[in-house]
Amino acid sequence: MPEFTDKFDELSDKIDEARRTVRAAxxxxxxxxxxxxxxxxxKADADAAELGVRTRATAAGADAHWDQIHSDWQRHRQSVRRxxxxxxxxxxxxxxxLRAEWAEADAADAVxxxxxxxxxxxxxxxxxxRASVDLKASLGAASTPR
Numbered sequence: 001m002p003e004f005t006d007k008f009d010e011l012s013d014k015i016d017e018a019r020r021t022v023r024a025a026x027x028x029x030x031x032x033x034x035x036x037x038x039x040x041x042x043k044a045d046a047d048a049a050e051l052g053v054r055t056r057a058t059a060a061g062a063d064a065h066w067d068q069i070h071s072d073w074q075r076h077r078q079s080v081r082r083x084x085x086x087x088x089x090x091x092x093x094x095x096x097x098l099r100a101e102w103a104e105a106d107a108a109d110a111v112x113x114x115x116x117x118x119x120x121x122x123x124x125x126x127x128x129x130r131a132s133v134d135l136k137a138s139l140g141a142a143s144t145p146r
Contacts, residue, residue: 008125011118041081048077080106 025033051070083102
């Protein structure tokens, strides 16, 4: 069970780090903000690639549905990135305004998706813990003389 709680601790740490990064961004210069943006994009890409490797490794088993979720997420990420890159290419005020609206909506959607994923992860971890408890109970019952 410690590995389950360790995963949640890692997730909590990641959320805290993201919160600090987002709050600090408002006080950064344009160059500092661009550097953070580039760093965050590279990290998100690396995390998505790593998730894809783990998903493909388990896809042969009972967890094949996660492969589809990952594939859908990759398509969504690519679509958002394309739209952001296209909007950045527009230099006019209307394009900048539209880009800001899209970016804010994408950020809100990503946070909502992450919150839902946390709820699902909580459920999955609780189910894993319950399955472990049930297994121990079954093993205990099987080893007791009748």
